[in-house]
Amino acid sequence: MPASKLLMDIGDRLRERREEMKLTQKEAGKLLGISETFYGEIERGNKRLSIERMLEVEKKMDIDLTYLLTGERITARFMVDVYNKCPEDKQDLLEELLVEIAKLYQ
Numbered sequence: 001m002p003a004s005k006l007l008m009d010i011g012d013r014l015r016e017r018r019e020e021m022k023l024t025q026k027e028a029g030k031l032l033g034i035s036e037t038f039y040g041e042i043e044r045g046n047k048r049l050s051i052e053r054m055l056e057v058e059k060k061m062d063i064d065l066t067y068l069l070t071g072e073r074i075t076a077r078f079m080v081d082v083y084n085k086c087p088e089d090k091q092d093l094l095e096e097l098l099v100e101i102a103k104l105y106q
Contacts, residue, residue, distance in 0.1 A: 008045030010068060015043045017063045031060050 018028045029039035032053065041047035049057065058065050064077050079098065086094050
């Protein structure tokens with residue numbers, strides 16, 4: 001059965017994250033509690049992740065689910081991460097900047 005474009009895109013993003021983590025498919029499968037074969041099928045877009053498994057991917061591979069599913073990188077979680085990683089002495093400036101950016105989208 002041919003893979004759908006959505007499943008192939010999810011598989012590509014998952015492979016990209018696995019490679020960033022310098023994991024093999026076998027290691028990624030073990031991390032997620034699935035076989036290497038099943039994991040490889042997910043990356044190729046031939047199998048799909050259950051909701052429970054997606055939550056495991058988010059937690060154990062530290063990948064935003066919005067990005068995994070849609071490819072969209074700028075999310076609320078991303079903004080919180082940026083803020084939390086910002087040095088404390090720069091957080092006020094970052095808050096002001098974010099308020100001004102939010103005004104552009106109102």
